[in-house]
Amino acid sequence: MPTQSINFQVRAVITPKERELFLDLPAKIYASDPHWIPPIRSSITKEFTSDYPFSQYGKLQQFVALSQDVDNPQPLGRIVAAVNQRLIEREGDNIGLFGYFECVSDFDVAQALLTSASEWLRVQGMTRVRGPIDLSTHNRCFFLVDGFDSPPLVMMPYNPPYYPELIERDGWQKAKDAYAYDFPLDKPLPKEFEKAHRVACKSGVNFRPIRTKGESFEKDAIAIYHLFNRAFAHSWSSTPRTEAEFLEEAKELQNIIDPDVFPIAEYNGEMIGFFMGLPDYNIPLKHVNGKLNWLGILKFLWYRRQIDQGRVITICSLPDYRLKMVPLALIYLGMQGGIQKGKPYKRAELSWVYEDNYPSRKLIEAAGGKIYKTYRIYEKAL
Template sequence: MPTFEVFPVTSATEQDMFVNVPWVVYSGDPNWVPPLRSDVAKQFKPENTFFQYGRLKQFIAISRGTAIGRIVAAVNDRLVEREGKAIGIFGFFECVDDIEVAKALFEAAENWLRSQGMTEVRGPIDLSTHNNCLFLVDGFDSPPMVMMPYNPAYYPTYLETLGWTKAKDAYAYDFPLDKPLSPEFEKGYRIACKSGVTFRPLRTKGEEFEQDCVSLYNLFNKAFANNWSSTPRTLEEFLDEARSLQDLVDPDVFPIAEYNGEMIGFWMGLPDYNIPLKYVNGKLNWIGILKFLWYRRQINQGRVIAICSLPEFQRKLVPLGLIYLGLQGGIKKGKPYKRAELSWVYEDNDRSRKLIEASGGKIYKTYRMYEKQL
């Protein structure tokens, strides 16, 4: 007889159990950073804009009254329309080290996707690649940086055993900040300035912040419109995320490039807030806030989420100028940063990878997206 049961989430109690699964899976894992429970829970509330263009089903595996696994099967109609095929997604997967539990969860998700008319499935994608996505497949010896995934080493093995195949790999690059940049980057910055490009920090207060975020949104849509497996966000979705990060931004590691008053590039850096979040244990109540404020003083590294320049300004060496300013901002007097991570970059993004590697970045973590025919 099976020692567990898999079924859809239908009640508030089961929803709480769904959110709690990672605390069961990662118990004792020193590299795991607990997510904020409220951030996970809000993904499944009716006001989430995902439900305007998608649908989902949550499943949990229960054993002796404890949730030991979970998965979400979803259909993002924007992705189906963009790719022109009936492709579903899975996400939010967590599971104890038992392949039978994993198999049952994936079977439940796959059966639901078939019932929705899907013929393929891809993941992990937590509803959108703008959220958490990818499985870590190499580099388990250190915690993830802010807004990056982490998982047990057995997850990729389980997927491959269950018939999933690699769709695409992505890399995280390590940047030690104690090594000087090649002079070519400062030269690129000066050439960009002589070409009429101006640089400044992101503005983080009031209406100026909102204006910069609208410009960032428009630039994202121009520069990343063709990103694989990605779909555009609405301005509302983008601003909601930006506002949640507003108080966390360090303007010195978020330079903006402009030409004739229009934003044409940026280097998006964030301090690694996973360092204090590790001590919060998923709850930003008053105790959690106090812990966050106390341990944020330990932040000594940061993550570069994106380097962006419109194609027509790459010839003016704007990307080199942004890298120069971003790294210079990180090593300014009084800054705590010892290293940076640039993540993630798809394996076939040759242009970006060459630029990153020329600036001293070294691959130190590998992530993978998987696919399967239904």
């Protein structure tokens, strides 16, 4: 990793100019990286506003590292320290978070940013820090540590290869890894998956696509919210969302959902499982430069035609219905929906899956998935 001597200072972000420099930095870091997908700038901006849901149960502080240029200081790094009270209450431990980390390839800058975030969290009474997590794992989290040779799929993180080295050199330890699985769609699923679908249907399970219009969509989204909370109540480092938060996020995805890769399982009229697949909208987003103004929307619509892959975000089933083969049946339906005539999908990514989630890993690997990217969250005692 190259290291260079830079004169800089780390500031708490207070002024509008500092906020703009904070938002400007990623474009500088990734200027020559062909795999980076610029985030939608307005979406990142709203996460720091007083009406963003996080402000009701947490607090944060942004920091930016600036070059010592009186006339024109340039951003060299950024970080956000956050206290998520829901996480503290759930884990019974004073865990602070760092996120939104971006930095030039300079250890001194990275260390100063991490130190500034840690000191702020120590003042808030935190005893440990975990990250990168952008306020919660429902936003963005992880450093990519292996698999830098391809772009991230929709809603997945990406970073330069030197980020893990920067944080490990500062004494941070691995907290947990997660994997992304590559799943080519040119090979049929093992016969057990189609058989599982038949077994589930004979057991009285009904399958249908998610509904994407009006009140029907909202009804499905609410059912997914409650099912998700039941199925993933003990997921590591995860915090519960309110129904209003979940619905707001769902509505942002409403227009990009492909119902054919989002099957739902019901039993006696109750939702008991779902397979959440999404087209890889990172492909058109790469061309809008982080701005969905009228020109960005036109570019998005034009390049949307190039989408040829998708991401499977969640395969969810209540435990009582696993003996009815519901998870395997959902995988069968989701994959069949993706390869039916007229669909553009050539491959899928199943992500992310924690390293110790052995039931899901076993299921995905039985279906033919292969690990091709590894992500990591770090921790450090204060």
